[in-house]
Amino acid sequence: xxxxxxxDQQRNYELFRDCxxxxxxxxxxxxxxxxxxxxxxxxxxxxxxSPPSQIHPISxxxxxxxxxxxxxLANQSTELHREDDMTENTIPDDDLADFTDYIAAETFACLxxxxxxxxxxxxxxxxxxxTQYALPLTGAxxxxxxxxxxxDIADSLSTYGITHEEKQGxxxxxxxxxxxxxxxxxxxxxxPSTTRADACxxxxxxxxNLSYHHLxxxxxxxxxxxxGWHRECDLQNVAxxxxxxxxxxxxxKNHEELARRYYTVELLLAEDEVKRWxxxxxxxxxxxx
Numbered sequence: 001x002x003x004x005x006x007x008d009q010q011r012n013y014e015l016f017r018d019c020x021x022x023x024x025x026x027x028x029x030x031x032x033x034x035x036x037x038x039x040x041x042x043x044x045x046x047x048x049x050s051p052p053s054q055i056h057p058i059s060x061x062x063x064x065x066x067x068x069x070x071x072x073l074a075n076q077s078t079e080l081h082r083e084d085d086m087t088e089n090t091i092p093d094d095d096l097a098d099f100t101d102y103i104a105a106e107t108f109a110c111l112x113x114x115x116x117x118x119x120x121x122x123x124x125x126x127x128x129x130x131t132q133y134a135l136p137l138t139g140a141x142x143x144x145x146x147x148x149x150x151x152d153i154a155d156s157l158s159t160y161g162i163t164h165e166e167k168q169g170x171x172x173x174x175x176x177x178x179x180x181x182x183x184x185x186x187x188x189x190x191x192p193s194t195t196r197a198d199a200c201x202x203x204x205x206x207x208x209n210l211s212y213h214h215l216x217x218x219x220x221x222x223x224x225x226x227x228g229w230h231r232e233c234d235l236q237n238v239a240x241x242x243x244x245x246x247x248x249x250x251x252x253k254n255h256e257e258l259a260r261r262y263y264t265v266e267l268l269l270a271e272d273e274v275k276r277w278x279x280x281x282x283x284x285x286x287x288x289x
């Protein structure tokens with residue numbers, strides 16, 4: 001049974017879902033490399049030289065050929081196991097949107113009531129909230145703020161390999177999600193702009209929240225002008241991106257490379273890696289609630 005989101009909580013739910021989707025996509029698009037399974041090999045015995053009077057003079061050659069066949073079969077078996085490992089816990093693309101909706105709705109329902117309706121002005125005007133939800137949040141904070149988290153959420157994330165209790169449990173997974181959610185809520189709205197796009201300028205999705213990305217990252221503004229890469233008047237050029245594409249761009253290249261080689265949307269989309277990402281993530285669509 002799907003969780004219904006009240007109308008007055010819909011805006012914050014959509015923001016939370018975008019932050020969660022970004023974290024899920026980051027996990028799925030950079031899958032953990034599993035160690036290759038090794039087949040057990042018997043200890044090699046030293047070859048013994050057959051006496052001249054041996055009845056089967058070609059037994060060594062036959063053994064050699066048989067060992068090759070056994071080795072090839074073992075390698076084939078190992079490859080099949082490895083392929084099974086790679087697909088065993090992967091979320092099919094067609095189900096990813098439904099999975100994201102489910103995890104987002106069930107988790108959002110467990111958030112403290114104030115976080116479901118809070119906006120920028122409420123957060124800025126309340127020192128208590130700023131202290132209570134001091135950023136960045138940690139796994140321990142998630143335990144404190146979401147004490148009634150539905151255990152089915154943890155089971156679902158673990159089933160698909162999103163979380164691993166021995167490495168990163170659900171609290172550690174949700175900490176940056178809730179941090180991103182609160183960071184978005186506590187960030188002043190951008191100034192009105194006639195150039196604001198109606199859809200993400202990389203994946204093209206127009207039903208998702210957008211934020212502006214400085215095409216020349218702010219961290220290198222001074223260097224960009226000092227070294228003559230860009231004029232100062234060009235430093236505020238932005239692209240409107242969804243959360244997932246925004247994070248992807250910053251993983252794609254470092255600040256300096258973005259400033260020097262990828263300072264327009266066209267330059268970004270000229271790269272095959274960016275095209276593949278845009279095609280894949282552009283197929284994901286959230287259902288209305």
